[in-house]
Amino acid sequence: MVDFLGGILVKTTLLLAVIAILIVVGVAVYYLLLAPTREVAAYPQKPITIYVPWSAGGGTDLTTRQVASYLQSKFGVQINVLNRVAGGGAATMYAGAKEKPDGYTLTAITIELNIFPHLGTSNITYSDFEPIAMLICNPATVAVKADSPWRTLDELLDYIKSHPGELKASGTAQAGVWDIARIGLLQAAGIDPEALPWVPSAGAAPAIQELLAGGVQVVFVGSGEIKPYKDAGQVRVLAIMSDSRIKGLEDVPTLKELGYDFAICGWAGLAAPKGTPSPIISKLAEAVKEAYNSQQFQSFLGERGFVGRLLLTEEYRKHLEQEYNLMKVLLEKAGYIKK
Structure with a gap:
């Protein structure tokens, strides 16, 4: 009789242990699989x-x-x-x-x-x-101040070629996309990029302010970044580096129209x-x-x-x-x- 009761006790203990393990595993599975799924479904829950x-x-x-x-x-x-x-x-x-x-x-x-x-x-x-x-x-643009002496891109490029290093350009960080735009245009025009030194900036907005203040004479920035200043009569946009003219800047010629095979956005x-x-x-x-x-x-x-x-x-x-x-x-x- 004692052996019989002892056997039942052992089996009951084992069963309870198995149940406990299953509960632990179940909770673990919930937190590992189901809880994250519910959290993702409720996303976002905070700023x-x-x-x-x-x-x-x-x-x-x-x-x-x-x-x-x-x-x-x-x-x-x-x-x-x-x-x-x-x-x-x-x-x-x-x-x-x-x-x-x-x-x-x-x-x-x-x-x-x-x-x-x-x-x-x-x-x-x-x-x-x-x-x-x-x-x-946004396609790159080439812009100068509205009162600058250069009314066309070719006039600007001719001046850069004959006065290397005199003018400065900006638009973004060194080797940023607008710097690459500068290099691409000058190379397409057969001009050494060093003829128009680059002044790094924290972005297009401060570069345009530097242009208006006279710290640089040329900016290479995106179409959307220059448009408000063009609309306000503060800058002259000489060219846009896109395959075709764009809405809002319809009067700005593309580089390809001007004979330069280069585009970048x-x-x-x-x-x-x-x-x-x-x-x-x-x-x-x-x-x-x-x-x-x-x-x-x-x-x-x-x-x-x-x-x-x-x-x-x-x-x-x-x-x-x-x-x-x-x-x-x-x-x-x-x-x-x-x-």
């Missing part, structure tokens, strides 16, 4: 911060703020746009890539992400991000740190797509002279990969890196 690597008032900043306004209304949480201008944009994009991959810190990435690694100024690439959406791809978009859950990326991408297609955003593009271009997630990633390899070739031609 989101978006790092902008360029100064306030530039194309990336203005575009990001437009989208942030839409997302804030849609999600019902605060969207904080934080301008962190450091290291010519490289330091900010690096910081954004290293944030916690939970969807609460995003980064406004730009074409410079595919430039910096080739120069050794940053050790992050597009592969350190989860792309959400490209929003704009500076894009901007949103990305999250690598490892951010794919459901969060998908949710953000869908919301950004809605923002892009909204009347408010499309009106913003038209009013500013920005050129919209929507690429989502994997399509955006493919673009980044292809452009990364192309930029290496362009930088070699520009003399910034040796073959």
